[in-house]
Amino acid sequence: MEGTIKRHWEYICNHNKENTKILGDKNVDPICEDSENKFDFTVMSYNILSQNLLEDNSHLYRHCRRPVLHWSFRFPNILKEIKNFDADVLCLQEVQEDHYGTEIRPSLESLGYHCEYKMRTGRKPDGCAICFKHSKFSLLSVNPVEFYRPDVPLLDRDNVGLVLLLQPKIPSGASPAICVANTHLLYNPRRGDIKLTQLAMLLAEISSVAHQKDGSFYPIIMCGDFNSVPGSPLYSFIKDGKLNYEGLAIGKVSGQEQSSRGQRILSIPIWPPNLGISQNCVYEVQQVPKVEKTDSDPTQTQLDKTEVLATAEKLSSHLQHHFSLSSVYSHYFPDTGIPEVTTCHSRSAITVDYIFYSGEKKDVAGEPGTEVALVGGLKLLARLSLLTEQDLWTVNGLPNENNSSDHLPLLAKFRLEL
Ligand code: KL2
Numbered sequence: 001m002e003g004t005i006k007r008h009w010e011y012i013c014n015h016n017k018e019n020t021k022i023l024g025d026k027n028v029d030p031i032c033e034d035s036e037n038k039f040d041f042t043v044m045s046y047n048i049l050s051q052n053l054l055e056d057n058s059h060l061y062r063h064c065r066r067p068v069l070h071w072s073f074r075f076p077n078i079l080k081e082i083k084n085f086d087a088d089v090l091c092l093q094e095v096q097e098d099h100y101g102t103e104i105r106p107s108l109e110s111l112g113y114h115c116e117y118k119m120r121t122g123r124k125p126d127g128c129a130i131c132f133k134h135s136k137f138s139l140l141s142v143n144p145v146e147f148y149r150p151d152v153p154l155l156d157r158d159n160v161g162l163v164l165l166l167q168p169k170i171p172s173g174a175s176p177a178i179c180v181a182n183t184h185l186l187y188n189p190r191r192g193d194i195k196l197t198q199l200a201m202l203l204a205e206i207s208s209v210a211h212q213k214d215g216s217f218y219p220i221i222m223c224g225d226f227n228s229v230p231g232s233p234l235y236s237f238i239k240d241g242k243l244n245y246e247g248l249a250i251g252k253v254s255g256q257e258q259s260s261r262g263q264r265i266l267s268i269p270i271w272p273p274n275l276g277i278s279q280n281c282v283y284e285v286q287q288v289p290k291v292e293k294t295d296s297d298p299t300q301t302q303l304d305k306t307e308v309l310a311t312a313e314k315l316s317s318h319l320q321h322h323f324s325l326s327s328v329y330s331h332y333f334p335d336t337g338i339p340e341v342t343t344c345h346s347r348s349a350i351t352v353d354y355i356f357y358s359g360e361k362k363d364v365a366g367e368p369g370t371e372v373a374l375v376g377g378l379k380l381l382a383r384l385s386l387l388t389e390q391d392l393w394t395v396n397g398l399p400n401e402n403n404s405s406d407h408l409p410l411l412a413k414f415r416l417e418l
Contacts, residue, residue, distance in 0.1 A: 279320065381414060
């Protein structure tokens with residue numbers, strides 16, 4: 001018998017953004033702030049390891065005892081975990097279609113979840129699911145995203161994303177919607193060009209789903225398996241909202257592997273204009289040529305300006321997005337500096353899974369009353385602690401007797417200030 005490893009809730013009190021403090025561990029919920037106009041909810045992101053991928057990549061699981069690799073052994077464990085954590089929103093990756101239909105969806109429905117699913121395109125039969133508690137949210141819209149594009153040769157991979165708009169159910173009535181996105185980006189460590197483009201496509205969809213009439217955005221939660229490590233260019237782009245990729249090798253984008261022999265440098269731009277997504281990661285509106293006729297012929301001037309802008313954008317190696325996203329996890333244990341891991345098998349033990357959320361950093365340049373920027377944003381209340389690689393090898397790595405995926409579930413408690 002392999003032992004179990006305890007993970008604990010870390011409660012976070014961040015009245016003051018500069019020194020976000022972890023207040024307590026263990027299972028005490030210190031009262032950070034007693035606000036009446038709030039909506040609290042929990043989110044889990046979990047790559048549950050599709051049986052099909054487990055069998056295709058069986059060399060990664062040679063350290064495991066045979067019986068723990070059977071789906072009939074793994075599924076009850078995964079379900080038990082989901083049931084015990086009881087999150088209000090589940091973002092699941094590697095959800096195999098047949099298992100989803102026959103076991104996963106029915107089981108989650110009987111636990112009070114509404115489930116939405118997007119299967120990959122192509123031949124691999126898994127996909128992403130977002131499930132939420134009926135009791136906490138109603139569904140406003142479902143927006144699947146396919147990263148495969150027959151008209152864009154770069155985008156020949158079958159990964160997908162799913163974006164939901166959810167309405168919190170609160171007794172007092174008015175609350176903004178919440179946008180929840182889930183994805184599993186391409187694995188191939190050498191194809192950072194595709195990974196970045198897939199991310200841009202997800203961000204463009206989130207922009208269009210989460211954007212409000214006044215130009216601001218609903219609160220956003222973006223979860224998933226990004227197949228990129230903390231501090232990598234792809235990760236930094238998510239957190240910083242900008243990336244200059246000039247001279248960057250395609251194999252360096254995700255940071256999964258050290259070597260970059262014989263690697264191409266990212267082209268500028270990375271994706272072609274017919275994708276219809278700008279360097280700011282929003283859908284481009286169809287340019288209808290403006291015909292303005294006056295005596296001095298301003299049509300000519302109009303045209304020149306458009307051309308100049310188009311050229312400037314084409315030559316720029318800068319990507320941007322419009323969200324202020326923070327990561328629930330900080331990726332290193334503060335006392336030791338040892339990395340947290342979210343996935344562990346015989347070839348690697350790294351962080352590739354994340355829960356990103358919007359709303360906490362707004363640099364309103366030190367003006368008095370800056371905290372007001374938090375209104376409508378999400379506040380991180382707590383997270384379930386992660387583990388080190390060493391911790392996991394004391395229980396024979398992943399999957400094991402009790403943890404039935406090669407990833408750990410990530411969990412966060414959020415507060416929406418109303
Ligand atoms: O890294 V993952 O596992 O997020 O845990 O995402 C991919 C990999 C997943 C979907 O493609 O399948 C795993 N070597 C190792 N792992 C692989 C490989 C490979 N060649 N191909 C797919 N996966």
